[in-house]
Amino acid sequence: MNGLIKDLGLLINATLIATPPLLLAALGSCFSERCGVVNIGIEGMMTIGAFTGAVMGLTTGNGWIAFLCAGLAGALFGLIHAFVCISCHADQTIAGTAINFLGPGLALFLCKAMYNNSSDTPAMDPSCKLPKLFEGVFPTGSFWNNVLNVYAVAYLVFILAFVCWFVFYKTKFGAHLRAVGEHPEACESLGIDVYKVRYTCVILSGFFAGLGGAFVTLATINQFRPSVIVGQGFIAIAAVIFGKFSPEGATKACLLFGLCSGIKSLAAQSNVVSPNLISMIPYVVTIIALVLFVGKAHTPAANGKIFVKSK
Amino acid sequence: MRKKVMAAVLTAAMVASVSAMPQMVAAADDEFKIGLITDVGGVNDGSFNQSAWEGLEKAGEELGVEVNYLESATDADYQPNMETFVDEDYDLIISVGYMLADATREAAEANPDTKFAIIDDSSIDLPNVTSLMFKAEQASYLVGYVAGLTTKTNNIGFVVGMTNETMNQFGYGYCAGAIDANPDITVQQFNANSFADSATGKTMANTAITNGADIVFQAAGATGLGVIEACQEAGVYAIGVDSDQSSIAPKTVLTSAMKRVDNAVYDAVQELIDDKLEGGVQTFDLAAGGVDIAPSQDLISDDVIKAVDEVKEKIISGDVVIPDNKDDFEAKYGDVYVLD
Numbered sequence: 001m002n003g004l005i006k007d008l009g010l011l012i013n014a015t016l017i018a019t020p021p022l023l024l025a026a027l028g029s030c031f032s033e034r035c036g037v038v039n040i041g042i043e044g045m046m047t048i049g050a051f052t053g054a055v056m057g058l059t060t061g062n063g064w065i066a067f068l069c070a071g072l073a074g075a076l077f078g079l080i081h082a083f084v085c086i087s088c089h090a091d092q093t094i095a096g097t098a099i100n101f102l103g104p105g106l107a108l109f110l111c112k113a114m115y116n117n118s119s120d121t122p123a124m125d126p127s128c129k130l131p132k133l134f135e136g137v138f139p140t141g142s143f144w145n146n147v148l149n150v151y152a153v154a155y156l157v158f159i160l161a162f163v164c165w166f167v168f169y170k171t172k173f174g175a176h177l178r179a180v181g182e183h184p185e186a187c188e189s190l191g192i193d194v195y196k197v198r199y200t201c202v203i204l205s206g207f208f209a210g211l212g213g214a215f216v217t218l219a220t221i222n223q224f225r226p227s228v229i230v231g232q233g234f235i236a237i238a239a240v241i242f243g244k245f246s247p248e249g250a251t252k253a254c255l256l257f258g259l260c261s262g263i264k265s266l267a268a269q270s271n272v273v274s275p276n277l278i279s280m281i282p283y284v285v286t287i288i289a290l291v292l293f294v295g296k297a298h299t300p301a302a303n304g305k306i307f308v309k310s311k
Numbered sequence: 312m313r314k315k316v317m318a319a320v321l322t323a324a325m326v327a328s329v330s331a332m333p334q335m336v337a338a339a340d341d342e343f344k345i346g347l348i349t350d351v352g353g354v355n356d357g358s359f360n361q362s363a364w365e366g367l368e369k370a371g372e373e374l375g376v377e378v379n380y381l382e383s384a385t386d387a388d389y390q391p392n393m394e395t396f397v398d399e400d401y402d403l404i405i406s407v408g409y410m411l412a413d414a415t416r417e418a419a420e421a422n423p424d425t426k427f428a429i430i431d432d433s434s435i436d437l438p439n440v441t442s443l444m445f446k447a448e449q450a451s452y453l454v455g456y457v458a459g460l461t462t463k464t465n466n467i468g469f470v471v472g473m474t475n476e477t478m479n480q481f482g483y484g485y486c487a488g489a490i491d492a493n494p495d496i497t498v499q500q501f502n503a504n505s506f507a508d509s510a511t512g513k514t515m516a517n518t519a520i521t522n523g524a525d526i527v528f529q530a531a532g533a534t535g536l537g538v539i540e541a542c543q544e545a546g547v548y549a550i551g552v553d554s555d556q557s558s559i560a561p562k563t564v565l566t567s568a569m570k571r572v573d574n575a576v577y578d579a580v581q582e583l584i585d586d587k588l589e590g591g592v593q594t595f596d597l598a599a600g601g602v603d604i605a606p607s608q609d610l611i612s613d614d615v616i617k618a619v620d621e622v623k624e625k626i627i628s629g630d631v632v633i634p635d636n637k638d639d640f641e642a643k644y645g646d647v648y649v650l651d
Contacts, residue, residue: 010517123558146517221537222543230508275474279505
C-alpha cells in the first residue's frame with residue numbers, strides 16, 4: 001500500500017514536470033488554430049522563449065520577470081508570423097517552418113555572441129529560477145513533497161487553461177475568434193475586424209509558446225542548451241488536434257502525455273521490457289485513446305486559408 | 312586618362328595583395344597542419360568537442376604546429392568538412408565522436424597518405440586511422456567509489472542515456488566501484504533512452520531520491536541536466552560526466568567522471584611530430600591521464616579523497632582490474648547491473 005501511494009506521488013510529480021511546457025504551448029496553439037492561422041512555428045517560439053527565459057533569469061535574478069520576458073519574446077515571433085501570414089498573405093505552413101528554423105538558429109547565434117562563443121548559457125543559481133511551492137515543508141521523498149512541492153507555475157498553468165476556456169466560450173472575443181476561424185467573410189460583413197482578431201490570437205499563441213519554453217529553462221532545469229526543446233512544440237500541436245482544437249481537450253491530451261512520461265520513468269528501471277518499447281508508451285497510448293475515445297475532430301473551416309480583407 | 316591610370320594602379324595593388332596571401336601560407340609549409348572536425352555539438356559545447364579543441368589549441372601553442380577546426384552544424388557537414396581539410400593538405404585530421412565514423416572511413420580510404428584520428432570509435436581498421444578510446448569504466452569506478460563511501464542511506468542512483476556497449480561501461484564501473492567501497496549498497500538504475508529529455512531525467516532522479524537514493528550519477532547528456540537539477544532541488548548529491556560539471560550546480564555536483572579528450576588529442580599530435588603515430592586503437596586509461604575524476608573536490612570529505620587516491624594507485628598498478636563487459640562484471644559482482 002505504501003509503495004502504491006509512493007508511486008502515485010511520483011506519477012503526479014512526473015506529470016507536473018512534463019505537462020506544463022506542453023500545455024502552455026498547446027493553449028497558444030489553440031488560439032492560433034481556432035482563429036484560422038496554422039502555426040507550426042510553436043517549436044521555434046518555444047526555443048526562443050527558453051533562451052530568453054534563461055538569459056533574463058541570469059541577468060535579472062527574478063524568475064517571474066524572466067518568465068514574462070520569455071512570453072514577450074515568443075509574442076514578438078508571434079507578431080512576425082501574424083504579419084507574414086495575415087498582412088502579407090504568405091503560406092502559413094511555410095511561414096511556420098521558417099519560424100522553426102529562425103527560432104533555434106537565432107537563439108544559438110545570440111547565445112554564442114553573448115556567452116563567449118558557448119552554445120549553452122551558464123547555469124543559474126536556484127534563486128534566479130521560478131519559485132517552488134512548499135519548499136522544505138515536507139520531508140524529501142514523501143508523497144506530499146512530490147505532489148505539492150513543485151513549481152508554482154506547474155499549478156498556475158491549469159488555472160490558465162481554465163481562463164482560456166472561459167475566454168473561448170464565455171466572452172465576446174472568444175465568440176469572434178471562433179467565428180473568424182470558420183467563416184471570415186461572414187464575420188467581416190458583420191463588422192468584425194478579422195485582421196485584428198487574428199493578429200491578437202497569433203501574438204497570444206507566441207506568448208504562450210514562449211512561456212512554455214521558459215518553463216523548461218526556469219523550472220525543469222537551470223540553463224539553456226540547443227537540445228532542451230526538441231519536438232515538444234510538435235507534441236503540443238498534436239495535443240491540440242487530439243483535443244479537438246479546444247483548450248479543455250488540449251489540457252486532457254497534455255495531461256495524458258505527462259502521465260505517460262511518468263509511467264515511462266517508473267518502467268525504465270530494468271531491461272525486462274525493451275527501452276525502445278518503453279519510449280513508445282506516450283505515443284501508443286495516444287493512438288489507442290484517439291481510436292477508442294476521441295471522435296472525429298472538426299478542423300476550423302478557414303484554418304490555413306488565406307483571407308484578404310475587402311477594401 | 313588619369314582615371315584609367317588610377318584604375319590600373321589600384322588593380323595592380325589588389326592583385327599583388329591577393330597573390331601575397333598564398334606565399335604567407337607557403338612560408339609555414341614545413342609546419343604540421345592539424346585539423347579538428349566537431350560533431351554537431353560545436354567547439355564550445357562545454358564537453359567533448361570543447362575538450363578536444365582545448366587539447367589541440369594547447370598542442371598548437373606548445374608544439375609549434377598549425378591547428379584549425381571546422382564545426383559541423385548537421386550530420387551532412389561531416390563529409391564536406393573532411394574534404395576541406397584534405398584539399399588543404401592537412402597532415403592529421405581529428406574527428407570528434409563516433410558519429411563521424413562513416414565520413415572518416417571514406418576519407419581515409421580515398422586519401423591513404425593523410426593521417427586520421429577518431430575519438431570514441433574503434434570500428435575503422437585502416438593503417439592511416441588511429442582510434443582514440445577511453446576507459447570510461449575506470450572513471451566511473453572512481454565516482455562509484457566516492458558515492459559508495461559518501462552515501463548515508465546506502466542507496467544511490469544511476470541514469471544512463473542509452474544502453475549499448477560503450478554506455479554500459481559507465482554502469483559496470485559505477486556499480487563495481489560502489490560495491491567495492493560499500494558492500495551493502497543498493498544501486499537504482501534507469502535507462503532514459505534519450506540524451507535530450509531533461510524532464511524524463513528529472514523524473515527518474517526524483518524516483519531514485521523518493522526510493523531512498525542520496526547520490527545520483529548521470530551519463531546522459533542533456534537528460535542528465537534534469538538529473539542534476541532534481542538533486543539540487545532535493546538537496547542530495549549528483550555526479551557529472553565527461554567534463555567537470557561542478558559549475559552547473561556547485562553545491563550539488565559531488566564529482567564528475569571525466570574523459571580527458573584534451574590529453575588524448577595532445578598526445579596524438581606529439582606522436583605525429585615524433586613520427587610515431589600509427590594506425591589502430593589507442594586506449595587512454597587512468598595511468599595515461601586519459602580518464603580521471605574531476606578536479607573539483609570541495610564537497611568530498613578528506614577521508615574519501617584519501618581512499619580514492621589509494622584505489623587510483625591500485626588501478627594504475629593493475630592490482631584492481633575493472634570489468635568493462637557483462638561477462639567480466641557478472642563473474643565478479645553477480646547480476647547487479649540490470650540495464651544490459
